[in-house]
Amino acid sequence: MAYNDLRTARPQSSGVANSVSTNKVLRNTYALLSMTLLFSAVTAGAAVALGIQQMNIFVFLIGAYGLMFLVHKTANSAAxxxxxxxxxxxxxxxLGPILSAYLALPNGGALIMNALAMTGLTFVGLSAIALTTKKDFGFLSNFIMAGxxxxxxxxxxxxxxxxxxxSLMVSxxxxxxxxxxxLYQTSEIIHRAGETNYILATVTLYVSIYNLFVSLLSILGIMSND
Structure with a gap:
């Protein structure tokens, strides 16, 4: 009887350990995501204050993909x-030049705030769905690749x-x-024991939020003829 009890206790212990690990990754991911979003808001505000009107496409591509590569190379270290x-x-x-262009419009401030609110509500709502339903959204991987x-x-x-x-269709x-x-990234943290790197998870979610905000802002601007 004792041997049977020991055998059944091992999977439970493993399940508890996985749950603790998942919760830790989620906490670290959302904590880091919050800090990076706040830092981005500061740098975006600095760009607006400095009067940056445009961003060279090559500077953007080199900076974005170069730093993304650096993140992946250093994701398993303190760097x-x-x-x-x-x-x-x-x-x-x-984002500074984009925000400056919208702020120059009569209703630009309202458009930015509406896009920001919609982005926040969308992210919170989708995260809540993944966390509360515990549904595995791994099937979205093919859709994401094709998309x-x-x-x-x-x-x-x-x-x-x-x-x-x-432009409207792309947005x-x-x-x-x-x-x-x-949905996919949050589900991966919950259901995939191998998804333990909160830095990579944070960057994935950050890029999604960034694209979501810019796209919603573009849609609102097009629909308001701006």
């Missing part, structure tokens, strides 16, 4: 935190054809894409 704040701070700074390809092609088309409807596509990534 990963520095890389994460460097990346999110840079991304926040790139990324479609969005890249649509963005390339947007460079050659100045079609407002195409709407990014809203759906970012929402799927938020």
């Amino acid at each position: 990963g935190l520095f890389s994460t704040f460097a990346f999110t701070g840079f991304m926040g700074f790139t 990324a390809i479609v969005l890249v092609l649509a963005m390339l088309a947007g460079f050659f054809f100045n079609i407002p409807a195409l 709407a596509g990014f809203v759906l894409f970012s929402s799927a990534v938020i």
